[in-house]
Amino acid sequence: VDEDTYYAIISGKTASLFSCACRSGALLGEAPNGEVQLLSDYGRDLGMAFQITDDLLDLAGDEKAVGKPLGNDVQEGRMTLPYIHAMKSGDEDVRAIRTKAFSPDATTELLEQVRSVVRERDSVEYSRDCARSYASRCKSGLESLPPSDYRDALLLLVDYVMDRAT
Numbered sequence: 001v002d003e004d005t006y007y008a009i010i011s012g013k014t015a016s017l018f019s020c021a022c023r024s025g026a027l028l029g030e031a032p033n034g035e036v037q038l039l040s041d042y043g044r045d046l047g048m049a050f051q052i053t054d055d056l057l058d059l060a061g062d063e064k065a066v067g068k069p070l071g072n073d074v075q076e077g078r079m080t081l082p083y084i085h086a087m088k089s090g091d092e093d094v095r096a097i098r099t100k101a102f103s104p105d106a107t108t109e110l111l112e113q114v115r116s117v118v119r120e121r122d123s124v125e126y127s128r129d130c131a132r133s134y135a136s137r138c139k140s141g142l143e144s145l146p147p148s149d150y151r152d153a154l155l156l157l158v159d160y161v162m163d164r165a166t
Helices: 003-028 034-062 082-088 092-101 110-121 123-142 148-164
Strands: none
Touching: 003 034, 003 082, 034 082, 034 110, 034 123, 034 148, 082 092, 082 110, 082 123, 092 110, 110 123, 123 148
């Protein structure tokens, strides 16, 4: 799986769910057509940022802070952005774990190797930067809405999604 495929997958799942929720809220609130599209786009970008962050936390998060066991993506064979980025190097460390990583039999030791490779290749920061880019698009899009408590809440939601990644 390459990055384009990864983005297509998360766009078709998490991002489309967030987009649909935002679009539905705008339609039910009888927002003007331009705002409906703006909020739909906001939801899509928020969903992208959320999923990238969630995938990042599965490899680089703290289990107590995340509130769930880490490494599920690796064990369940899901290729995520941090892993895809780290695997681009193709060096000896990467080749050693690539064939073993995505397996239900992946051990805690193997998961630590994967996490180490992800950290050493700056894949954590790369993934955070990608999520930040989507978060920035969310905020930029909201600038055209009139100031309100609702707009402020949407901005806070973006911050919450991004705060998860730190």
